Amino acid sequence: ETGVTQSPTHLIKTRGQQVTLRCSSQSGHNTVSWYQQALGQGPQFIFQYYREEENGRGNFPPRFSGLQFPNYSSELNVNALELDDSALYLCASSLAISNEQYFGPGTRLTVT
């Protein structure tokens, strides 16, 4: 059974640019949640996708958007990058909404 995978591992972008992060969910999982983790803090919920529909969103601006595909993989898109967007972005998948979440290794985004 393959776990949650994320790509790329690291990314450096310039302020104002756009970025797309990718996540493949664990086999059999139809729900994907995205989190932002700043240094020294706990993960902050961005949004969740369940069967290709957004199911809940945290306190993040609209320039954070996402997609879930028929195979339940997912993308996180961030437009107009700001310096404060520098963080570890984590993807977690689960069998269904409100089930235990299993995390990928994360994508470290640095905005300069």
Next chain:
Amino acid sequence: GQQLNQSPQSMFIQEGEDVSMNCTSSSIFNTWLWYKQEPGEGPVLLIALYKAGELTSNGRLTAQFGITRKDSFLNISASIPSDVGIYFCAGLRNYGQNFVFGPGTRLSVLP
């Protein structure tokens, strides 16, 4: 902002000692999860709790769902160097909502 509090914020212990940490909130939660995160990696699920009063073990780790449903506890017995990391609690208030994470407890184990 964070709805969960974790204490202690950090702790330094000797190898072989037992460890206790907790997660508290002013709100009632229906599910508690405990994770461990090591540098440069994603959090790894350790234990899941679903009922008030529930006590669940995973090897040397034991977690409890507080009877008030506003807190949860994690104990590690006979700590070893590989226990080093940050331990996060995550709570789910109601079905259909999303998990909220605490700020973490950083554990250091001295040989």
